[in-house]
Amino acid sequence: MVYTDLPYDEATKAGFARALFDHLDHDTTDMAPEILEVDPRVYTDPELAARERRELFGYVPIIAAHSTELPGNHDFATVQLPNNEIVLVRQADGGVRGFVNTCRHRGARLVPEERGSKRIFSCRYHGWAYGSDGSLRSIADEPTFGRVDRRCMSLLEVPVEERHGFVWVVDSAAGDRTIDIAEWLGREFDESLAAMEMDKYHCHIAQNFDVDINWKVLMDAFLDGYHITSTHAGTVAPYFYNNAQSWEPMGRHGRMVTARKSIDTVRGVAPADAPIDRHITVAHFLMPNMSVLRQPDHLEVLNFVPAPGTPVGTRMQMRLLTREPAVTDEQKARWDKNWNILMAVLREEDLVVNEGLQKAVTNTDIGPIYFGRNEIANQHFHQWMARAFEDSRKWG
Numbered sequence: 054m055v056y057t058d059l060p061y062d063e064a065t066k067a068g069f070a071r072a073l074f075d076h077l078d079h080d081t082t083d084m085a086p087e088i089l090e091v092d093p094r095v096y097t098d099p100e101l102a103a104r105e106r107r108e109l110f111g112y113v114p115i116i117a118a119h120s121t122e123l124p125g126n127h128d129f130a131t132v133q134l135p136n137n138e139i140v141l142v143r144q145a146d147g148g149v150r151g152f153v154n155t156c157r158h159r160g161a162r163l164v165p166e167e168r169g170s171k172r173i174f175s176c177r178y179h180g181w182a183y184g185s186d187g188s189l190r191s192i193a194d195e196p197t198f199g200r201v202d203r204r205c206m207s208l209l210e211v212p213v214e215e216r217h218g219f220v221w222v223v224d225s226a227a228g229d230r231t232i233d234i235a236e237w238l239g240r241e242f243d244e245s246l247a248a249m250e251m252d253k254y255h256c257h258i259a260q261n262f263d264v265d266i267n268w269k270v271l272m273d274a275f276l277d278g279y280h281i282t283s284t285h286a287g288t289v290a291p292y293f294y295n296n297a298q299s300w301e302p303m304g305r306h307g308r309m310v311t312a313r314k315s316i317d318t319v320r321g322v323a324p325a326d327a328p329i330d331r332h333i334t335v336a337h338f339l340m341p342n343m344s345v346l347r348q349p350d351h352l353e354v355l356n357f358v359p360a361p362g363t364p365v366g367t368r369m370q371m372r373l374l375t376r377e378p379a380v381t382d383e384q385k386a387r388w389d390k391n392w393n394i395l396m397a398v399l400r401e402e403d404l405v406v407n408e409g410l411q412k413a414v415t416n417t418d419i420g421p422i423y424f425g426r427n428e429i430a431n432q433h434f435h436q437w438m439a440r441a442f443e444d445s446r447k448w449g
């Protein structure tokens with residue numbers, strides 16, 4: 054395997070080692086002060102779902118694409134977000150802009166392709182044409198259409214920023230929304246995420262899966278280091294420690310460090326000297342719906358995008374990023390194998406359990422659900438959600 058050393062300073066790494074050794078030695082994990090009770094309707098309520106899309110996802114930045122998916126000028130990618138399908142376009146000046154993928158004439162879907170490169174986007178319905186800057190360039194048979202101020206008929210635009218190797222979007226063209234990823238992440242979390250060097254990785258594979266599960270159920274599954282022994286008994290459980298996590302909230306987001314069983318090979322060493330890089334997973338959880346999981350030899354970036362209009366639907370945007378581009382057949386086969394294992398674990402285990410959960414929480418007679426003190430990252434998530442609704446900027 055091609056390992057990359059963890060790009061944190063020695064004191065931070067020693068801190069990870071100390072925390073994990075301590076938990077493993079004493080069968081402990083980081084814990085919240087209390088058990089948290091949550092109303093399970095958060096997973097099923099259509100009114101809440103509509104509010105989340107309007108009030109949260111209309112305000113907070115989320116990842117829409119890896120920058121390498123739009124490498125050249127005039128490259129574009131269409132991405133379904135909770136409120137809008139967006140077409141992201143690399144501009145002549147190298148920046149990226151994002152537009153709602155709806156023709157301003159009668160509402161046709163302007164760009165049907167997932168990816169490509171175009172200077173002009175022509176609408177198939179009546180042939181109106183837009184530039185890659187979203188401006189309306191021509192109206193078919195214009196004299197017969199009637200007078201139109203073309204400057205007011207540009208594609209509707211959403212705020213976009215590139216940072217840490219990704220294209221981020223605020224999914225609203227309301228016109229009064231702004232984007233500032235550094236501020237949204239906060240200094241400490243921004244620095245920690247920068248150390249993941251996502252801008253130096255290559256997107257080996259990006260795939261979408263549509264599932265009939267509420268997006269928060271999926272987020273909860275990934276924030277949870279407590280289900281490995283039980284849910285993943287037949288696959289990855291022998292390789293990962295269960296219920297022993299080091300959780301550091303960083304403003305509205307948080308970082309979790311967990312150990313592979315292989316950490317046992319360095320457990321006798323003093324934390325400051327222990328070479329733990331190959332034995333831990335560093336997970337950055339970005340509110341509300343994203344995870345960046347750093348495995349010793351690759352990155353997994355997961356984005357659980359709520360489907361428009363229904364509480365029970367999510368597009369899982371999954372990416373596997375590698376340090377070096379896979380060029381040879383052998384390299385490609387290796388990463389494809391890695392991906393297939395990840396997908397099998399997800400499909401056959403996590404999704405099976407969580408489809409069952411989604412069905413079970415629609416039963417009429419259920420009480421509250423409980424997040425234990427050990428489910429500290431899940432507690433952070435649900436508490437952030439509640440706070441964000443109260444905040445005028447919806448940033449929690």
Ligand code: FES
Nearest residue numbers: 156158159176179
């Ligand atoms: S709907 Fe696009 S040109 Fe008519």
Ligand SMILES: [Fe+2]
Nearest residue numbers: 274280284403
């Ligand atoms: Fe899992």
